[in-house]
Amino acid sequence: MYMYGDLGYWAIVIISVVLGFITQAYIKSTYNKWSQVPSGMNATGAQIARRMLNENGASDCGIGRIPGKLTDNYDPRDNSLHLSDDNYRGGSVASVAVACHEAGHAIQTAEGYFPGKLRTALVPMVNFSQSIWMFVFLAGILMGVIGLVQVAILLFAFTVIFQLVTLPVEIDASRRAVRYLQASGSEIDQRGAKQVLTAAALTYVASALVSVLNLLYLLGRTNRR
Numbered sequence: 001m002y003m004y005g006d007l008g009y010w011a012i013v014i015i016s017v018v019l020g021f022i023t024q025a026y027i028k029s030t031y032n033k034w035s036q037v038p039s040g041m042n043a044t045g046a047q048i049a050r051r052m053l054n055e056n057g058a059s060d061c062g063i064g065r066i067p068g069k070l071t072d073n074y075d076p077r078d079n080s081l082h083l084s085d086d087n088y089r090g091g092s093v094a095s096v097a098v099a100c101h102e103a104g105h106a107i108q109t110a111e112g113y114f115p116g117k118l119r120t121a122l123v124p125m126v127n128f129s130q131s132i133w134m135f136v137f138l139a140g141i142l143m144g145v146i147g148l149v150q151v152a153i154l155l156f157a158f159t160v161i162f163q164l165v166t167l168p169v170e171i172d173a174s175r176r177a178v179r180y181l182q183a184s185g186s187e188i189d190q191r192g193a194k195q196v197l198t199a200a201a202l203t204y205v206a207s208a209l210v211s212v213l214n215l216l217y218l219l220g221r222t223n224r225r
């Protein structure tokens with residue numbers, strides 16, 4: 001078979017599982033640790049995010065709730081933060097960190113931050129290539145058509161580029177959150193936010209790394225054929 005047969009492939013599978021496990025465990029334990037610590041600002045995640053938005057030119061951004069745990073996100077389509085219940089109502093350092101990170105994304109949009117704009121523009125195309133690349137790849141292998149395999153790899157490369165563009169956007173949102181907490185004078189929030197958001201960034205770095213390895217592997221295999 002094309003894949004599944006060699007050491008390189010299994011090495012990537014193992015790296016992916018191990019890295020995934022470590023980064024998930026790390027974010028969970030860091031988040032749990034800081035959700036026991038009350039924020040120094042005496043307010044909920046939603047309230048602090050509201051202040052951060054208002055003070056940074058994003059007062060038109062809404063704040064709503066979303067079910068689940070750590071499901072928090074900023075959606076540029078409705079220009080709203082969607083905060084999980086824990087972070088919306090909670091007043092822990094972890095809640096404030098996550099809420100301010102999402103506010104950071106809204107401020108990126110308000111400022112027209114370029115990598116953020118690029119990432120948003122790529123979303124529809126990446127959804128398409130993510131859902132189709134594996135089918136094209138398998139069809140190419142089964143029918144023995146190298147052209148289809150190459151198209152599949154190109155589609156996959158696109159999702160890798162998307163993951164790489166995501167990195168600076170996420171790191172910038174976290175930087176904005178930490179900077180805001182520093183400026184608003186809460187030492188404990190600043191320290192906790194740094195730890196929680198670094199742990200979150202590591203999950204993005206790990207999955208981007210695994211995707212790059214996968215892409216290199218696919219390119220290497222195709223070139224040898």
Ligand SMILES: [Zn+2]
Pocket residue numbers: 101102105170173
């Ligand atoms: Zn983010």
